[in-house]
Amino acid sequence: MKFKSFNSYRKYWALSFIPFLAFACRPEKSKDQHAGKYLLIINGEKGSRDKDRAVWFNSLDSGTVINAGDGADISGKLGSAVILRDSFALSLDKKTGILQKFAYTQEGITAKKSLKLEGFEYISYAADLDSGRMLISGRGSQNISRYAMFDTKSMQLLKTDSFKLPVAKGQSLSDNFGVLSDKRFYVGYSSFGADYDQCSDTSYFAVLDPQGMKPLSVSRDTRSAFPGAGVNGMFSFFKGAHEDLYILTSPVFYHGNHPTAPTAFYRVGKGKTSFDKDYFFNLSEKLQGIHLLGIAQAGPGKVILATISYPSTGRSDFYLADVNQQTLRLLLKDQFQPSFVWGTSGGNIDKQVYFIVNGSEGTAQLYLYDPLSDTLKKGALIEGEISPKSSYLMTSPK
Numbered sequence: 001m002k003f004k005s006f007n008s009y010r011k012y013w014a015l016s017f018i019p020f021l022a023f024a025c026r027p028e029k030s031k032d033q034h035a036g037k038y039l040l041i042i043n044g045e046k047g048s049r050d051k052d053r054a055v056w057f058n059s060l061d062s063g064t065v066i067n068a069g070d071g072a073d074i075s076g077k078l079g080s081a082v083i084l085r086d087s088f089a090l091s092l093d094k095k096t097g098i099l100q101k102f103a104y105t106q107e108g109i110t111a112k113k114s115l116k117l118e119g120f121e122y123i124s125y126a127a128d129l130d131s132g133r134m135l136i137s138g139r140g141s142q143n144i145s146r147y148a149m150f151d152t153k154s155m156q157l158l159k160t161d162s163f164k165l166p167v168a169k170g171q172s173l174s175d176n177f178g179v180l181s182d183k184r185f186y187v188g189y190s191s192f193g194a195d196y197d198q199c200s201d202t203s204y205f206a207v208l209d210p211q212g213m214k215p216l217s218v219s220r221d222t223r224s225a226f227p228g229a230g231v232n233g234m235f236s237f238f239k240g241a242h243e244d245l246y247i248l249t250s251p252v253f254y255h256g257n258h259p260t261a262p263t264a265f266y267r268v269g270k271g272k273t274s275f276d277k278d279y280f281f282n283l284s285e286k287l288q289g290i291h292l293l294g295i296a297q298a299g300p301g302k303v304i305l306a307t308i309s310y311p312s313t314g315r316s317d318f319y320l321a322d323v324n325q326q327t328l329r330l331l332l333k334d335q336f337q338p339s340f341v342w343g344t345s346g347g348n349i350d351k352q353v354y355f356i357v358n359g360s361e362g363t364a365q366l367y368l369y370d371p372l373s374d375t376l377k378k379g380a381l382i383e384g385e386i387s388p389k390s391s392y393l394m395t396s397p398k
Contacts, residue, residue, distance in 0.1 A: 034397055035106040038349070041078070041393040042068050043341045044385045050075045051385055054108020060354065060368060060379045068384025072108040081123035082342055083136070086398045088112070088152070092138070094121040099136075099148075101155055104397040113155040119146045125228070125236065127178040127185070129210060133158065135185075137175050143194065145173050147213070163208075165215055167191035168200045176228030177236040177247065182271060185210040188227030188237075188247055199258040203227040203249065203266065207273045219274030225251035225261040227275075234343050235294025240301050243270040246323050248294045248303070259310075263291040265323050281326045292319070293338065295346035298353045299371035304331070304346065306338055313337075314388075318355070320369070331376050332357065332367070341391035349396050354379065358388045 036056030044051025055071030057064065077100075083090040089102040089109060097117045102109040119140040127135045129149070137147040149159040167173045171191035178187045185208040191200040203221045208214060227247045228236035237247045245268040251261030262284035267276040283292050287307065295304040301324040306316040318332040336358040338344045346355030353369040364386055366379035382392075 033106065034104060038394060038396050039104055039108060040066060040071075040382070041074070041082070041108065041342075042071065042382075042384075042386060043078075043339070043391040044068065045387050045389060049078070052076075052078060053385070056106075056108070057380070060350070060352070060366065062378050062380070064380035066366075066380050066382045068382065068386055070384075072106075074108050077102070077109065077111070080341060081138075082393055083123070083126045084393055084395050085152075086395075089395075090126070090136075090152075092117070092120060092123050097121070099150075099155075101152070104395075115148075115150055115155045115157055117148055117157075117160070119144065119160075120148065124175065125177050127180060129180050129185075135178060137163075137178060139174075143172055145175055145189075147175075147178075149213075159213075161213065163187065163189075163206070163213065163215075165189065165204065165206050166218060167204075168202060171198065171200060174226070176226055176250065179237060179245070180210055181239070181243075181245065183210065184208065184216070185213065186245065186268070190226040192252065199225060199252050201225055201258055201261065203275070205266075205268065205273070205275055217273045221266065221275045223262075223280050224249035224264050224266070225258050227266060229294060234340075235296055235303070235346070238297040238303065240323065244268065245270075246303075247275075248292075248305075250293075251291075262289075265321075267323075281321075281323055283321065283328070286328050292321075293344060295338075295344045295355050296348055296353050298369050302371065304353060304355060304369060306335075306344065308337065318357070331369075336388040339389050339391035341389075342393050343391070345392040345394075347394065349394065354394060356382065356392045356394070358386070358390055361387055364390065364392070 037058045040055045042053045052074045053068045053071035054074045057066050078091045079093050081092055092099050099115040099117050101112045103112050120138045121140050123136050123138040132152050134152050135149045139145050146162050150157045168191045173191055175187050175189035187206040189204050206218045207216045227249050229250045247266045249264045251258050262282050265281035267279040290307050292305040293308050298304050303321050305319045305321050314337050315334050316337045320329045356364050356366050358364045364382040368379045369376045
């Protein structure tokens with residue numbers, strides 16, 4: 001009996017060791033692998049870099065609670081402008097002029113290669129070119145707009161210069177969006193005085209050769225002022241179903257310049273080189289002078305926008321705009337105004353449009369808009385060390 005008992009015990013011990021052995025022999029998970037399907041990057045307080053967190057999670061749906069405290073501490077890693085792509089992120093440190101590339105890892109983000117840039121303290125926008133190249137445009141302490149073209153894989157600088165484009169007499173160029181389309185590079189810009197005063201009443205649309213950035217043509221329009229957003233990270237343009245380009249104008253109302261210029265949508269037809277004179281979606285007119293900021297594209301001809309008042313009230317209403325029908329539909333009323341730290345906390349993910357609205361201290365709500373069913377619903381709830389001035393970035397890395 002003893003012998004039988006011993007054999008039974010030995011058999012049990014051997015079988016129980018198999019899963020342990022399999023677990024022990026499993027390769028350790030690389031830090032470069034992801035710890036979830038989605039990554040939420042949180043700026044805990046506007047302007048502060050000491051409460052930034054990166055949280056992995058697996059569901060956007062209602063019922064999911066994302067706690068900022070569960071995330072990795074990424075304080076001091078990111079600047080005011082952050083560029084997200086499927087497999088990497090970029091951010092500029094304005095004190096050092098270093099453009100840092102980050103990989104998405106279990107810690108949220110991990111610094112990889114970097115690039116030293118001269119004359120850059122802020123990034124206005126980023127545009128993807130061909131063959132893994134990217135162009136960013138921004139400004140430095142001398143208030144001169146510059147661009148830098150570089151290889152995103154090697155982080156090697158390929159070219160840096162300023163756009164040689166016409167502006168109003170005595171003013172400085174401010175380009176607010178750029179996009180590569182039909183083997184041409186389109187730039188929308190306007191101009192202003194030395195202290196961001198004397199805002200130009202002209203929208204410029206330039207077509208350039210994407211290889212050397214030589215201007216091929218420049219057209220002008222005075223129905224609004226600045227084509228494209230004048231705030232870091234804000235939504236500026238999208239392509240419609242027929243490859244038309246729709247540009248949301250931003251007449252620098254937050255500086256009090258040119259207050260009569262409306263927020264609107266321009267349109268540039270496919271293959272055209274100027275704004276369509278027969279199209280102008282005047283958004284401010286529909287809201288009795290109130291301006292709007294762009295959140296994200298919400299389908300072939302729709303976008304989500306938020307109102308923004310000057311002087312600021314700290315509150316916003318959220319609308320769905322149809323650029324084909326030229327209509328606005330109210331989605332949410334009297335919410336906290338989106339923070340400008342990292343843009344408007346919205347984008348496109350899994351064939352849905354998401355945007356995040358701050359609630360009272362310590363809470364924020366993720367909203368999901370489905371273009372196919374034309375419905376808005378609540379998604380995950382965000383809790384923890386966040387405030388009504390917090391800002392967010394979200395991605396589903398490859």
